[in-house]
Amino acid sequence: MKPYLWIAYDYTSTAECLKMLDTILAVHPDRQIIHEIGRPTLIQAALEGVPIVTEFRQRLGNGQTLVADFKGYDVPYIAEGKLYYAAGTDLVTVMATAPNEAIQEAIAGANADNKQVAFDLMACLDDDWKMQRAQELADMGAKLISCHTGWSEQAAGKTPSALIAKVCQQLQDSSTQVVAMGGLKPSNVKDLRSYVAAGKIFAIAVGSAITRSPNPHAAIDQFLNEIEQLPQSVKPLITA
Numbered sequence: 001m002k003p004y005l006w007i008a009y010d011y012t013s014t015a016e017c018l019k020m021l022d023t024i025l026a027v028h029p030d031r032q033i034i035h036e037i038g039r040p041t042l043i044q045a046a047l048e049g050v051p052i053v054t055e056f057r058q059r060l061g062n063g064q065t066l067v068a069d070f071k072g073y074d075v076p077y078i079a080e081g082k083l084y085y086a087a088g089t090d091l092v093t094v095m096a097t098a099p100n101e102a103i104q105e106a107i108a109g110a111n112a113d114n115k116q117v118a119f120d121l122m123a124c125l126d127d128d129w130k131m132q133r134a135q136e137l138a139d140m141g142a143k144l145i146s147c148h149t150g151w152s153e154q155a156a157g158k159t160p161s162a163l164i165a166k167v168c169q170q171l172q173d174s175s176t177q178v179v180a181m182g183g184l185k186p187s188n189v190k191d192l193r194s195y196v197a198a199g200k201i202f203a204i205a206v207g208s209a210i211t212r213s214p215n216p217h218a219a220i221d222q223f224l225n226e227i228e229q230l231p232q233s234v235k236p237l238i239t240a
Contacts, residue, residue: 001237002230003196005031005223006179008069008207010038014050017041018059020211025059027217031224034091034203035060036067057088067091071120073098077109081117091116093146096133097123100140107141116238118144118179122153127163131170138176143238144202145171149182159183161191168200177238181205186219189226199235 007024011017021035037045037052045052056066068084070076072094081092094106096119103119110117119137124130134145147167149160160182168178178200180192186209195201206223213219 001233002227003180003192003201003233004034004065004203004237005220005227006034006036006067006181006203006205007210007220008036008038008181008205009041009211010207011041011211012044014041014045014048014052014055017052018055020216021056021059024210024216024220028220030062031220032064033220034065034067034205036069036205037089038207039069039071042068042070051087053084053087053089065090067093067118069093071095072102072106074102076102076106076117078105081106081109082113085110085113085115089115091118091144093118093120095119095123096121096130096137096145100136103137103140103142116144117142118146120146120148121163121167122146122148122150122182127166130163131166134167134176135170135174138171138174142176144177144179146179146181146205148179148205154183159188161188164192164195168195168198171200172198175235177202179203179205181207183209185209186222186226189223189230193230196233197231199233201233202238 009017066089068089076094106117121130147164149158164180210216210219
């Protein structure tokens with residue numbers, strides 16, 4: 001198989017978020033795309049009392065994977081994860097810097113509910129520390145790790161390319177797979193060829209390159225076309 005396209009909807013307006021989702025689904029209703037409700041949207045929806053997970057789930061009639069990017073830290077499963085799972089989320093995110101006990105709780109909870117959890121490396125100090133933490137997470141049973149270059153880092157000129165390469169190399173003997181994210185453009189997809197072939201890339205996550213594009217449908221097609229040119233993975237993708 002080849003990596004999934006993962007679209008991140010990072011809006012501070014729930015109405016704008018749902019409008020973009022509807023716009024994308026109107027043209028791409030049956031593509032195997034992962035849809036992520038971004039943390040800004042989750043927070044705003046909570047303030048507004050909007051059941052955003054339910055709204056997304058009802059629109060994803062073909063069973064597309066739904067992610068809640070709540071970036072949990074303390075008791076992430078009990079505090080929030082199980083509630084998002086129950087509402088219809090397939091996968092949640094937890095910060096990789098969370099205590100090991102919280103990591104283990106998140107993994108156990110996801111396994112018990114037959115769901116998934118991805119651990120986000122964004123807050124780790126530097127790439128060497130991120131590599132070390134990725135290995136520790138894999139050793140604890142993590143199936144998915146997000147190599148994430150955040151907005152603040154992107155503004156300073158950082159890209160995820162070097163981090164993705166280092167983490168994939170670090171995890172080459174592990175079954176753990178990587179979500180590549182953070183300022184990626186269609187032209188960056190080909191740079192992931194060797195890691196895709198080795199079975200290390202689960203998904204390619206894209207936010208504003210699609211959701212802020214003047215033509216999101218064309219942007220989606222560009223990403224999907226680039227993904228289609230990637231080699232088949234030597235290992236099956238983790239079931240989201």
